[in-house]
Amino acid sequence: MxxxxxxxxxxxxxxxxxxxxxxxxxxxxxxxxxxxxxxxxxxxxxxxxxxxxxxxxxxxxxxxxxGLGKDVRVIVFAEGDAADQAKEAGAMEVGGEEMAKRITDGWTDFDIVIAHPAMMKVVGRLGRTLGPQGKMPSPKSGTVTPQVGKAVSEFKAGKxxxxxxxxxxxxxxxxxxxxxxxxxxxxxxxxxxxxxxxxxxxxxxxxxxxxxxxxxxxxxxxxxxx
Structure with missing residues (x-):
């Protein structure tokens, strides 16, 4: 070439x-x-x-x-108060089963996936989709946490x-x-x-x-x- x-x-x-x-x-x-x-x-x-x-x-x-000098697109699997905290911190989208279905159907327009531990029963089914993209939430990377609002803020700031x-x-x-x-x-x-x-x-x-x-x-x- x-x-x-x-x-x-x-x-x-x-x-x-x-x-x-x-x-x-x-x-x-x-x-x-x-x-x-x-x-x-x-x-x-x-x-x-x-x-x-x-x-x-x-x-x-x-x-x-x-930081990274770019807008990091973060989505969060959470419900109740945790979902409200994620939205306040600037998450692009927050959801559960419906958001999981969108991902299974091919939606990939996001950079980071964060999950509240209580939502791993939903997120766990997305391993084959998110894993190859390097986006599967994990406690080791800080993307499976009860403090979803804090995690959103950190990743948007350059984590x-x-x-x-x-x-x-x-x-x-x-x-x-x-x-x-x-x-x-x-x-x-x-x-x-x-x-x-x-x-x-x-x-x-x-x-x-x-x-x-x-x-x-x-x-x-x-x-x-x-």
Whole structure:
């Protein structure tokens, strides 16, 4: 496939063999010719884990100090007072059986699903639909909680979920290219520091093998962490 002039020009400005300092990599990415939209900046980390083993699964949620720079669409499974709290906190939609049916029928226009524990009898049936999308609520990620209002506020403010994939990789957005370099760096470090804090006891040897950072349409740059 023929690459665009912008992609070729950007590729000439980076050294694929080099490992950059985080701030240096961010400044370089921000200095490239970006797309017409505000590109997302993403951190990718390769972990020394075997996700097939339950005691080496890495997942969770972390609040980024400077948010994501976008409107996070949160839906909540709750009833009664909990439903009212979710609505007041800014949930896009709150419901139960009817909302579950919409999801089963193919509705996916949301980013985060939060569930009150009492609603897991309804949400549990959505595993085959939400699981592959990485949206299935879980106590470990803070998306199954009786404090649904607080959870909505946190995720809308920039809390992000993560889960290691089958190859041992994590991919998490840490902001927009329009963010100041310092804010992007602080968000990236907040994520990586949290990943270190949830290292499974069963993991031996090097835990974080390598880290890279990229924009939506830009090249990936390897960076130093630690």
């Amino acid at each position: 023929k690459r665009s002039r912008r992609v070729r020009a950007n590729g000439e400005k980076v050294d694929k063999t080099r490992v950059y300092d985080l701030e240096e990599a961010l400044k370089l990415l921000k200095g490239l010719k970006l797309a017409k939209f505000d590109e997302t900046v993403e951190v990718a980390a390769r972990l020394g884990v075997d996700p097939k083993k339950s005691d080496q699964m890495v997942r969770g949620a972390v609040s980024l100090p400077h 992000v979920e993560f889960r290691v994939d089958s190859a041992g990789n994590l991919h998490v957005p840490v902001g927009k290219a329009s963010f100041a370099t310092e804010k992007l760096a602080e968000n990236a470090r907040a994520f990586l520091d949290y990943v270190v804090s949830v290292r499974p006891a069963a993991v031996k040897g090097t835990y974080i093998r390598h880290v890279s950072i990229s924009t939506t349409m830009g090249p990936g740059l390897k960076v130093v962490y630690g």
